[in-house]
Amino acid sequence: xTLLVLTAALGVVAVVTGLxxxxxxxxxxATFLLLASFVAVAVVLLAFGLTYLGIVVVLxxxxxxxxxxVFMVMLMMNPAGLEPMTMVHNRWGSRLVALGVFAALxxxxxLVPWPVRPGTAGDPTTALGADLMGAQMPTMTVLGLxxxxxxxxxxxxxxxxxxxxxxx
Numbered sequence: 025x026t027l028l029v030l031t032a033a034l035g036v037v038a039v040v041t042g043l044x045x046x047x048x049x050x051x052x053x054a055t056f057l058l059l060a061s062f063v064a065v066a067v068v069l070l071a072f073g074l075t076y077l078g079i080v081v082v083l084x085x086x087x088x089x090x091x092x093x094v095f096m097v098m099l100m101m102n103p104a105g106l107e108p109m110t111m112v113h114n115r116w117g118s119r120l121v122a123l124g125v126f127a128a129l130x131x132x133x134x135l136v137p138w139p140v141r142p143g144t145a146g147d148p149t150t151a152l153g154a155d156l157m158g159a160q161m162p163t164m165t166v167l168g169l170x171x172x173x174x175x176x177x178x179x180x181x182x183x184x185x186x187x188x189x190x191x192x
Contacts, residue, residue, distance in 0.1 A: 038064035
């Protein structure tokens with residue numbers, strides 16, 4: 025019962041923060057709201073015992089959103105939301121598509137007969153992580169940090185003007 029309440033609460037958080045992405049006037053705020061939505065979904069994965077997938081979602085989305093917000097603040101014309109902006113170009117069309125997709129996914133989740141697994145299985149998430157990465161996890165960690173440092177260094181060295189076009 026506790027897992028059901030936690031999942032429902034985090035589902036509401038994920039949906040509300042996901043919708044907030046399209047409401048705020050700041051690209052930076054939109055990025056952090058999107059990150060909050062992904063983290064809520066990752067906590068649901070962790071609550072269901074999918075440790076590997078939950079940790080991967082948190083790590084990937086946190087790094088991706090931080091890089092995205094840095095580039096937005098540097099390169100966007102209105103990163104702080106000082107002027108009105110919108111993230112949606114075709115409001116009615118996008119609403120119809122979103123409602124149609126939601127209805128199809130909800131119908132699929134409710135109407136499809138779910139299989140019953142006899143017996144107990146091993147932890148598929150741990151097996152997947154071990155098969156994918158194995159002994160290469162430290163290598164991939166170092167490579168990820170090297171790529172991030174390269175991106176930040178390249179932008180820092182190549183940008184002679186700030187995000188507003190003025191000289192430093």
